[in-house]
Amino acid sequence: MMKTLCVAVVVLSLTSVCQPVSLACEKLLKPEDKGPDLSGIWYFIAMSSQSCWVPTLLNTVAWPSVRVNITSKDTPNIYNARHDIKIYGYCSNYSDTFLYQNNAMFDVDSDNAPSGEQEVLLQTGCPDCHVVKSDEFAGILVLFSRRKTVTAAELKEFETQTECLGWSKPQVFNSDHNYENCPLIDDDNIDASGLPTKFFQRLKNTYTEPLKCLAENLLYYPSVAYNWAQQGLANIWPF
Template identity: 30%
Template sequence: MFLAVGAIALLCLVSVSHSAPLACQDLLLPLHQPDLRHLEGRWALVAGSLSHLPYLDRFKQRDSAALNFSGNTSDIKMSVSRSIRLDNKCLYDSYNISLEGNSFTYDGTDKSNLTANFVHTSCHDCMLMRMDVESGKRQHLYLFSRRRKVEQEEMKEFRAQVECLNMPPPVVMDASKELCPENQTEEKNEGQKD
């Protein structure tokens, strides 16, 4: 009898431990070293949150956004091109980053002003970027994926990560809105077809 009660109690504890939310320290674990080949290619912005409310308001105006990583000859340097669709226009910029373990810096910028790193996510085809600006006065957390929309559980995890940082609820991109063409030349050619 006691054995049966003990077994039931143990089963209850196991099921509760599996359903309990992860602690914030587990949710915000930095990646040890991102795989450069995994980073290469295009990533659609799925959701993001910013602690600075005026920037968050501007962020909400985006229709879509994407990053495209391409490797250089170095094992630690990559080129990143960013596209943002805003008011049915595409805005492009590009920059170089240097990878240092789980963090990265933008080449040619004041490195003391910005700390950026990749954070672990259970989403298999996602990339989570965290940025602290001005010694943590502003925080940014961005979820990118190879897909335009992630599963409900993956979004739930991202919302919990945002909450752990005491940031406003994330802005989720509308997956039905078009991404910009991968480069400006394609955008010009598309515009000439009209």
């Protein structure tokens, strides 16, 4: 990815220097250098992944809007996060507890000890945003903001972070964050039988996104196989 960016810069600017892109990546992939204020409401803005299938299918089928309300608990550095999720007018919610230390978040066990994979907060120029990098599902990058939407420039910076990682182009998620009077999908008295039809209609209207993802994978995996084979032959018959 960096080589591609360098070539583009060379062609467009007629210079052989790619230092600004390298410096941008070096900064954007560093963890937060100060402890941010995590408490309050955060809105799920966009997601990228090492595999384009994760955010693409989530957005082209479910198209969720997500709000996270974080509150500190009595134990230092321990927080509670309530997640409100809305899909086609139906809502669901759940809560979990996490530990924040050294610019990273961890799930905790019954003794509030860290467990599982860490989630790292990366640098961002957005003043009221968090960029969270997780190793779940082979790698996920999520942009959260205290606002329901962000500016084009802030979204572009997030896209640059994904390019630096060589990950998929971000999918921007639903910004309908009205969770009042929203029927709970797990309520036995609520009829949610129409959801599969809405999933299909959404996919029908956005089918080009999965096709783009499929095309990326068809181009990516043969290249990986070729490079692997080339490296293997080089090890057997070094020149």
